[in-house]
Amino acid sequence: xxxxxxxxxxxxxxxxxxxxxxxxxxxxxxxxxxxxxxxxxxxxxxxxxxxxxxxxxxxxxxxxxxxxxxxxxxxxxxxxxxxxxxxxxxxxxxxxxxxxxxxxxxxxxxxxxxxxxxxxxxxxxxxxxxxxxxxxxxxxxxxxxxxxxxxxxxxxxxxxxxxxxxxxxxxxxxxxxxxxxxxxxxxxxxxxxxxxxxxxxxxxxxxxxxxxxxxxxxxxxxxxxxxxxxxxxxxxxx
Amino acid sequence: xxxxxxxxxxxxxxxxxxxxxxxxxxxxxxxxxxxxxxxxxxxxxxxxxxxxxxxxxxxxxxxxxxxxxxxxxxxxxxxxxxxxxxxxxxxxxxxxxxxxxxxxxxxxxxxxxxxxxxxxxxxxxxxxxxxxxxxxxxxxxxxxxxxxxxxxxxxxxxxxxxxxxxxxxxxxxxxxxxxxxxxxxxxxxxxxxxxxxxxxxxxxxxxxxxxxxxxxxxxxxxxxxxxxxxxxxxxxxx
DNA sequence: CGGTACGTTGAGTCATATCAACCATAGTGG
DNA sequence: CCACTATGGTTGATATGACTCAACGTACCG
Numbered sequence: 001x002x003x004x005x006x007x008x009x010x011x012x013x014x015x016x017x018x019x020x021x022x023x024x025x026x027x028x029x030x031x032x033x034x035x036x037x038x039x040x041x042x043x044x045x046x047x048x049x050x051x052x053x054x055x056x057x058x059x060x061x062x063x064x065x066x067x068x069x070x071x072x073x074x075x076x077x078x079x080x081x082x083x084x085x086x087x088x089x090x091x092x093x094x095x096x097x098x099x100x101x102x103x104x105x106x107x108x109x110x111x112x113x114x115x116x117x118x119x120x121x122x123x124x125x126x127x128x129x130x131x132x133x134x135x136x137x138x139x140x141x142x143x144x145x146x147x148x149x150x151x152x153x154x155x156x157x158x159x160x161x162x163x164x165x166x167x168x169x170x171x172x173x174x175x176x177x178x179x180x181x182x183x184x185x186x187x188x189x190x191x192x193x194x195x196x197x198x199x200x201x202x203x204x205x206x207x208x209x210x211x212x213x214x215x216x217x218x219x220x221x222x223x224x225x226x227x228x229x230x231x232x233x234x235x236x237x238x
Numbered sequence: 239x240x241x242x243x244x245x246x247x248x249x250x251x252x253x254x255x256x257x258x259x260x261x262x263x264x265x266x267x268x269x270x271x272x273x274x275x276x277x278x279x280x281x282x283x284x285x286x287x288x289x290x291x292x293x294x295x296x297x298x299x300x301x302x303x304x305x306x307x308x309x310x311x312x313x314x315x316x317x318x319x320x321x322x323x324x325x326x327x328x329x330x331x332x333x334x335x336x337x338x339x340x341x342x343x344x345x346x347x348x349x350x351x352x353x354x355x356x357x358x359x360x361x362x363x364x365x366x367x368x369x370x371x372x373x374x375x376x377x378x379x380x381x382x383x384x385x386x387x388x389x390x391x392x393x394x395x396x397x398x399x400x401x402x403x404x405x406x407x408x409x410x411x412x413x414x415x416x417x418x419x420x421x422x423x424x425x426x427x428x429x430x431x432x433x434x435x436x437x438x439x440x441x442x443x444x445x446x447x448x449x450x451x452x453x454x455x456x457x458x459x460x461x462x463x464x465x466x467x468x469x470x471x472x473x474x475x476x
Numbered sequence: 477c478g479g480t481a482c483g484t485t486g487a488g489t490c491a492t493a494t495c496a497a498c499c500a501t502a503g504t505g506g
Numbered sequence: 507c508c509a510c511t512a513t514g515g516t517t518g519a520t521a522t523g524a525c526t527c528a529a530c531g532t533a534c535c536g
Contacts, residue, residue, distance in 0.1 A: 018438060070384055072392040073471060080384050084289055095370075096377035101384055128363040133335075135362065135369070137332035138376035146308055146318050146339055152390045153432025154310040157492065187513065194391025196493055201516060217515090222246035395524065424483065434525055439484060454532095455483090 009111070010034055021088065021137055024129035037113040041125045048104040048112075049090060055100050057116040058090040059083075064110025065172075068102045069191065079143075079192040081181070082107075083169065084161060092138070101216060107184070155232075157195045161203050163232035164192050165213070169222055180220045195199075207215070247300045247349070248272055257376055258324045261333065262367035275351040286342040286350075292361060293338050295354040296328040302348025303410075303420060306340045307429065314471070318343075318431040319379075320420070329377070332358060345403075345422070394435045394472075399441050401470035402430050403451070407460055418458045 011022065011033040020031065042048070042064070049055055051071055059066075065146040066083040080102055083089045093100045094117045105214075124131040151160060184192075190200045204220075207213045212228055214221035222228070239321045249260065249271040251306045264272065278285070280302070289309055296303075304321040318340055331338045332355045362369040389398055403418075410420040412457055422430075426439040442458075450466055454461035460466070 010270050029249060067434050070388040072388050075394075076392055078388040082385065089510090092377045092380050096381060098378070098381060099373065101381040124373065125366040128366070128369065129405060130372070131366065131369040132359070132362055135333050135373055135376060136335065138380060139330045140242040140336065142330050142380050143334060143336060145380060146386065149318065149383065149386055149432075150308040150310050150316040150392060152387060153316050154312075154314055185513090194387075198494085199492060199518085202492095205516085218400060231305070423481090435482090435525060436484080436526085440524095443484085 009039070009113070009227050010087045010111075011037065014060070014062065019073070021130070021133045024127065024128070025123065029130075030125065031125060032114065033119065036119055038116045039111070039113050042106045042112060043109040044106050044109055046106045046110075049100050050103045051100055053100045055090050055093045055117070056095050058088055059104075059114055060088045061085055062111040062113065064106060064112070065108035066112075066205050067112060067188070068104050069106045070102050077191045078187065078194060079150065084172065091120065092136070095134070095138070097193065098122070108182070122148075143198055152194050155195060157199055158206075159204055159232050160193045162197075162207070162212075162228045163187070163198060164189070165220070165222070166225065166228055166232060169225070174222060178222050179216075185218065185219045242313050247277070247351070249275065252298070252300065252324070256420075259368070259371045260298075262365060262371055263361065264365070267361060267365065267368075271353065271357065274357055275353045275385060277349070277351050279381065280344045280348045280350060283343050284344045284348075285340050286344070286388075288341045289338055293328050293331045293337045293355070295352050296326055296332050296358065297342075297350045297352055298326045299323055300349040302344060302350070303346035304342050305345045305426070306342045306347060308340050311338055312440060315429045316432060317426065318383075322410065327357065329372070333376070334373070345426070346420070348429075386465075395431060395437055396441055397470050398431045399427070400445070400466045402427070403458070403460070404463065404466055404470060407463070412460060415433075416460050417454075420459065421456045423456065 010168045014022065025033065034108055037060075042136065048059060048066065054218070061083050063085050068081050068087055069077045069078050069079045069090055073075050083104075087114060088106055090100065111130065119133075124134065151163065155163070168180055168184075170232055172180065185217070186200050186204075187197045189204075190197045204215060207228075208215055210227070210229075212222075214223055214225045250265070250268045252258065252260065260271070263271065275298075286297055291357065299321050301323050304327055305317050306319050307315045307317045307323060307326055311316050321342075327342055328338065362372065389401065391403070406418055406420055408424075413419055424438050424442075425435045427442075428435045430455065431438065442451065442453060445466075446453055448465070450460075450469075452461055452464045
C-alpha cells in the first residue's frame with residue numbers, strides 16, 4: 001500500500017546490500033515483499049511494540065537503531081539486544097506464535113519496513129533455503145543469549161561493562177576519532193550490563209582514570225581496546 | 239546400523255507419544271529417521287559433547303535427564319537448560335553451523351538417539367511444517383533465555399532460587415510425597431541460579447526454617463508453592 | 477580404613493546497591 | 507526572557523547481599 005511513497009527502500013537492494021536473511025528469496029518473492037511491506041519512519045523514543053502485545057508482523061530495519069528490552073518486576077528495563085540496519089526484530093514472537101516477550105524502542109531515528117507475519121510464514125513454507133536461514137538466525141541468537149547468561153551469572157559488573165563496551169565497538173564501530181558510534185545514556189548502559197546507573201558512572205570514571213576510555217558527555221572514546229579485553233576476561237582478577 | 243539392537247525405541251512411537259518436533263514428519267521420513275539414527279544408553283556422568291566441539295548430529299532424548307551447560311572463565315559451570323524425554327539437544331550448533339557453545343552431561347541415566355545432521359537439514363528442506371516446528375522451538379527457547387537474562391540481572395539470589403525450584407517443579411514434577419522428581423547436587427543448583435554453592439545451602443535452610451521446603455539429603459520436598467511464588471516475584475521485598 | 481565427593485556452618489571481606497544531595501542542560505510556557 | 511521543570515550525570519556516605527576461605531561432618535566406595 002505504501003509502495004508508491006517517496007523513495008522508500010526496495011527490498012531487492014536491501015537484500016543484496018546487506019546479505020541479510022532475505023538473500024535467499026527469489027526475485028518473485030522479493031517483489032511480493034516489496035509490495036506487501038509498509039515503510040515507516042520512526043523518531044527516537046517511539047515504541048515499535050510492547051511486551052505482551054500480540055504481534056501481526058515483524059520489522060526489518062533499514063537505518064537507525066532499536067533497543068529491544070524486557071521490563072523486570074520493579075519496572076527496571078533489561079536490554080536484550082540492539083537491532084540496526086539489515087536486522088529484523090519481533091520475528092521471535094511471530095514465529096513462536098507467542099505474545100511479545102520484549103518491547104522495542106527507537107534510540108536512533110530509524111527507517112524500517114513492517115512486514116506482515118503471513119508473508120514470513122508463507123516464505124518458510126515455500127522456500128526451504130530461507131527457512132534454514134531463519135533457523136540459523138534464531139539459533140545464532142540463542143547461542144549469544146547463552147553466553148550472555150553465563151557472563152551475567154559469573155562475571156563482575158566491572159568485567160561486564162568492559163565486555164559490553166567491546167561488544168558495542170564490534171557491533172556499531174568507531175568513528176574516525178575512535179568514538180563509539182552508538183550513543184547511550186548511562187542508564188541504558190546500566191540496563192545492558194545489568195547494574196545500577198551509579199555503578200556504570202563510577203566504573204566509567206575508573207576506566208577513564210586508567211586511560212582506557214575518554215568521556216565527553218554521552219560520547220565514549222576508546223583508548224585502549226587491549227586493556228578492556230584484559231579486564232573483560234578472567235585475567236582481570238588483579 | 240544399530241537398528242537391530244535389543245528393543246530400541248522406534249521413532250514413530252516417540253513422535254506420537256510425545257508430540258515432539260517430529261510430529262510433522264511423514265511416515266516415510268520417520269522410517270528414514272528410524273533407519274539412520276543410532277540408539278545409545280548413557281550413564282550418569284557421561285558427556286554427550288563438549289563446548290567447542292564440532293558436532294555431526296543431535297540427540298533426541300528417550301529417557302533420563304541431560305544438563306546442558308557452559309563453562310565460564312574460571313571453570314565454573316553455568317547450567318543453561320535441562321533436556322528430558324522428548325526433547326532434543328545440540329540442534330542449535332547443528333543448525334547455526336557453529337561449534338557447540340555448551341557441553342552436555344547425563345545427570346540421570348539416559349537413553350537417547352543420535353541423529354546425523356544431514357537428516358535434520360534434509361527434513362527442513364523437504365518438510366516445511368517440520369521446519370516451522372523447529373523454528374518455533376528455537377524461538378521459544380530464545381524467549382526463555384531472554385527471561386532468564388532479565389532474572390539473573392535483576393533478581394536477588396534468594397528470588398532466583400525460589401524461582402528455579404518452581405521451574406523444576408513445573409518441568410520435572412513432584413512424586414506422590416511432593417518431592418521434586420529431579421535430584422541435583424547443591425552445586426548444580428548453584429550453577430543454575432548463578433551463585434555459590436554455600437549460598438544455595440544457606441538459602442535452602444532458610445526456606446526450610448520458613449517451612450517452604452523440607453530437605454532430605456538431595457531430595458527436596460515442596461511444602462509451600464505459594465510461598466515460593468511470593469518470594470520469587472517482586473512481592474518478596476519484605 | 478583411607479580417600480574422595482558432597483554438604484554444612486561460621487567468620488570476614490568486598491563489590492555493588494541504595495539513598496541522598498547536587499549540578500548541568502535543555503525545553504517549556506507565561 | 508526568565509523562572510520552572512524534567513532529565514541525565516556525578517559524587518559521597520552507608521548498608522548489605524553474596525562470595526571467599528576455612529574447617530569440619532558425613533557418606534559412600536574400593
